[in-house]
Amino acid sequence: MTTDTISPQHAAARRVTDIAVRTEGLVKAFGDNRAVDGIDLVVPTGQIFGVLGPNGAGKTTMLRMLATLLRIDSGYAEIFGVDVARSPHVVRQLVGVTGQYASVDENLTAIENLWMFGRLQGLSSTRARKTADVLLGQFGLEEAANRPISQFSGGMRRRLDLAASLITRPPLIFLDEPTTGLDPRTRGQMWDTIRDLVSDGCTVLLTTQYLDEADQLADRIAVIDRGQKVAEGTSDELKSSVGNSTLQLDLLDPANLSVASDVVRRLLQEEPVLTPESGRINVPLNQADQAADVLIALRTAEVSVASVSVRKPSLDEVFMALTGHGTDSTDDQTEQNDEVAR
């Protein structure tokens, strides 16, 4: 597999440096539970690299190890070639971390928070103040500058949190579930902000449990389940790994489901995924024109179809195929793609 979708700015960044994060057999165990169980990862610079997995898959634990917040039990990790376990102080200068829960001080105002983090990282009082002003402007928080954080909305906190990670312009940013719990509009704003970071030359390693988020943002995606990496590639590569396209049939009468699924199975030699309540059948297709064969066979079997669509598989299906179980996400955004008949 190759990383063939590289935009110009990515290519420029790639020339200067090459690998931002590399791990080999990374392990973290809490008692008997191996939260991270031997993960190998290579994150090229100048990209958004997505770590996708359900709750409890070990995404946050992995990120915390890379950010020197958790001890690495076994295996090896390096950031820009620097050993994380041996030189944590150097690694901390290279990485900005934005946690799953806002890691800003509730007792301080927004500007006080940014000023403090600037001072802690060696900026003079005036520089820290100026940087704080610039960042608040950049993240649309000027008006809230002197308000205590306790009055901030979830989206404002996330933005402030991200701003706090950018004070010293670190070359690598870790984002742990940056949009979990945000409303769709704020989520879109956050996505734009993340894309801007990369166009400024940053590398972003983000974790997410949202398939569409990984799909929209990440240049490469590693799928993690139960502490192990089950797949890696671009969004398209992952999708094509479960078949080129998917045929979705909605039956007029759900009672015909077993007849219809027998027809599909016999014709395509594939096991269809059934949704009995709505009389829906999903099945992977090797070639899109096989859909016509299925429709003819169903007509012959006297099964009426309410709607038919052929589309690329969603990451949901990818996830299902890779892990044998679904995610908590109920998003089904690709549904409207490539409709054949309705």
Place this chain on the structure above:
Amino acid sequence: MTTLSIEKAAATRPDVVAETKPHVSVRETLSQTMTLAWRATKKMRRNPEQLFDVVIQPLLFTAMFAYIFGGAISGDVESYLPLMIPGILAQTVLTACVATGVQLREDMDKGVFDRFKSLPIARIAPLAGPMMADLIRYTIATVLTFAVGVAIGYRPGGGFLGVVAAGLLLILCGWSMAWIFTWVGTIGRSATGVQGISLMIMFPLTFLSNAFVPSDTMPGWLEAFVKVNPVSQVVSAARDLANNGDVTMHVVYALIGCAVVIGIFAPLAVRSFRKRM
């Protein structure tokens, strides 16, 4: 999976690494400590209830102990005060130290501590910063205790300078002892747990000393412990300074005791704080 060669990455180490520093300097450590002390004072200002203990305890306990124990121990309240005021001062400051550890424990559970840990700052700064700010608490406690003492009839023979010297000594000792409770704060699992352990350390330290009762009234084995208890040295030193204006050997022993406490517990605290991550 990927076409990038790892060997190439090792050969051309990117510039971003060249700009980093290998260690935190002493000056940076001090600056970071003061920044975090600033944060702690802001927090105190916005949560004034954090100061209740150092305000209420001197007002309540000084008067209470004087009137309850005064007659029994020294015949009357006024002749008990020179013995008791330095003692209650030591107890008040030690109680304030316990709160230092408990508040640190509470703070460590918050998200902002994750950020402190992820920043390239000295590991001692998040511990020492709040402790510097707590000097304010110890000062409030000291001033109020002396004030209440004077109000109920304490006339320190050491004069103003003696009292100031005793006060400074106690504040310094409070800061030193706070390292014990900071260490407890870094090993405890919860704030309530830290509080429990700390009180178990604090009560024997204050009551098994000469803080409230002359040690020669105690059984021999107890007297032996009381004499080596650093709190006894601190209390004796404070009495010598406040009541007589004398800089005695007790002052020297008290200072040595403080240095020993810092020397043992500061490294322990930093080590266990580092380990927690």
